[in-house]
Amino acid sequence: MKSVQKPLHILSLASKSSITPRSFSTSTSAIDSITAPKPTNQTQTQSLTQEEHTKINLLLPRLCLLNHLDTATHLTITALLTNPPLKSLSLSILIHSFTSQSDMARPMSLLTRLRHNPPSHPYLTPISTMFIASYFKKNKPKEALKMFNWLVRPGSPCVLDERVCEVLVNGFCKNGMVLEALKVLRAMLSTNIVPGCGLKKWVYKVLLREARIKEAVELNEALGCVGDREKGDESECVKKVLALLDHMIGNWAE
Structure with a gap:
């Protein structure tokens, strides 16, 4: 079993008025040894103080x-393994730095480490959402797609939510990746997430831009029944939309 060590030695560096590359070059090995989990006979999850x-x-x-x-990365993982509220950590600059890299090695390393720690699984989807949103802002839709595929791969502990689906559909629609937007829409309906009005409009408009008027009208009408109990049985409405999406995706021609 593994325990989580509080990164007190690292945190002491934050109290310094300035941090220079030289000061860190002499302490990196010590930091690594402290942030690395140590074996123990019991699982200990320590919480962080304010x-x-x-x-x-x-x-x-x-x-x-x-x-x-x-x-x-070591500091972030060590902090997250203590299960703090995600909002208590300022991860925006870390997300920006990672998504500015030429590859996805760092984001995937962070997510994979959290995946191997079941108590940290609730962090996977919200942190992935941050990465996806950042990739779209940097005009890297292919990286956002890879992140989505990682989220929904077989055996994934990640749970899709409305927020990540909205970010994905909006981003793909803006980048003209209609097929990918439809796949996200299908994935969210398969997990019983009801698309919001804004998301429905994005899909409708992007299909019209692609001159797929018939599909746009049919899908929009079918989606109108989802989430509206007055228009019929909810499960039947979802089945109808899924069947329509399967047909559209299966017959899509780039």
Whole structure:
């Protein structure tokens, strides 16, 4: 079994008035040894104090700005393994730094580490959503697609929610990736997530732009029944939409 060690030694660095590349080059190995989980006979999940949260949020931007991304990753994972509220950690600059890289190695390393720790599974979808939104902002829709495929792969512990689906559908529609948007729509309906009005409009409009008027009208009408109990049996409405989506996806021609 493994225990989570509080990153107190790392956090002490945050109290310094400045952090330089030289100061970190001499302490990286010590930081790595402290953040690495140590074997023990019992599972111990320690919580972070408010002071420690503050120090982490001060230190992460400095690490990212100095391009100490490995250390930033270790610190983030160590903090998340203590199961804090996700909103208590300022991860925006870390997400930005990771998605600015030429490959997806760092985001996937972080997510994979969390995947191997079941108590951290609730973080997977919201953190993936942050990565996906950042990739779209950087005009990297292919990376966003890879992240979606990772979320829904067989055996995945991730659970889709309305937020990540909205980000994906909106992003794919804006990038003209209609087939991918339809696949996300199908995935969310398969997990009983009711599409919002905004999402329905995005799909309808992008199909019209692709001159797929017949499909746009049929799908829009079918989606109108989903979530509206007055228009019939909910399960039958969903089945109808799924069948229509399967037909559209199966016959899609790029």
